[in-house]
């Protein structure tokens with residue numbers, strides 16, 4: 001089977017006739033003028049915050065769908081609810097549900113891989129991964145940070161999760177580890193400023209107040225008139241997107257319903273099985289929680 005192209009997926013424009021690549025920008029939706037909004041993910045991380053029902057998982061699924069169709073990218077999924085990202089589990093190197101011990105083991109392994117990749121780059125006198133590199137990028141998608149960092153397990157485990165996550169977000173970019181994390185609890189205990197500022201991209205779906213919106217976007221934006229609290233609760237998928245150093249932009253995210261996700265996941269799973277049959281995978285953690 002041939003790798004899927006943009007014409008097949010309508011997920012965003014890349015070079016016609018070529019498979020999707022994580023080194024290209026990902027179509028995430030449209031702006032208030034109806035123009036496409038694209039986000040380059042490689043060498044960056046993305047934080048998604050907002051109240052329940054704001055459309056966080058929907059955006060996460062759009063991004064994971066794109067990544068699943070990229071043969072130059074592997075998937076790691078952590079989802080306390082299991083069903084938000086569960087459709088992509090067959091495309092993923094690892095899928096962890098509501099299991100803090102497995103989540104910690106998985107993040108530790110990724111941390112080791114990250115250190116090894118840096119050692120390799122150092123030996124090569126290089127600073128970051130390139131499209132033709134010996135190793136592929138990883139998208140680490142987490143639906144509900146707070147589940148692992150503030151809800152499940154004991155205090156030590158939650159703190160260890162927060163610390164591993166912070167390290168991956170802080171150091172993973174250059175070696176192709178892209179963290180995309182969502183939370184319905186944009187509060188300072190879950191997203192302290194020091195962690196928030198490590199995310200190059202931040203999307204705030206509707207938030208319950210200005211302060212939650214600022215916790216996702218950055219301090220002071222609400223005072224300047226940019227608050228995700230102003231987004232209608234009847235408009236899921238609408239939110240403010242900000243890139244590091246930029247200003248917020250109103251976006252309505254793309255949406256893939258469950259059937260479409262299932263179809264893309266089946267296609268991507270088959271494509272990956274064929275393409276990566278001879279490659280080692282990050283398989284130490286069993287694929288179900």
Ligand SMILES: Nc1ncnc2c1ncn2[C@@H]1O[C@H](COP(=O)(O)OP(=O)(O)OP(=O)(O)O)[C@@H](O)[C@H]1O
Pocket residue numbers: 050051052053054055056057058059184205236237238252253254255
């Ligand atoms: N971009 C979109 N366009 C149209 N509808 C959307 C969009 N995003 C989300 N929705 C609708 O909103 C519903 C809730 O979205 P979603 O599950 O992504 O919210 P959430 O923020 O992840 O909620 P929770 O925090 O409770 O998991 C979806 O089932 C869908 O019907």
